[in-house]
Amino acid sequence: MMGWAGQPTWTVWIVMAVCMVAFWAVVIYLVAMMFRSDRVDGSGRGGQEPDPLRLLETRFARGEIDADEFAARQQMIVAGSPVLHDHSRKGTP
Known part of the structure; x- marks a missing residue:
């Protein structure tokens, strides 16, 4: 990797340039991930x-x-009345 009298060759300069670009790309990516607003946990949704x-549709699909x-609760949601939780059924939260 060293040229005549210990001088770096052109391949060393290319490798250093690629590493520098990769380093700054990673830094920019990490900073962008810190400030993004579409996180899965919903913390960026306000x-x-x-x-x-x-x-309700998700619970029915599962x-x-x-x-x-599903039909009874959907009708309650559309009508605007509160949904009563039936805890007597097995497996419903």
């Missing part, structure tokens, strides 16, 4: 509450509630 109808309960 405190928005999840949509109740979407949560099989946590049956079709009758």
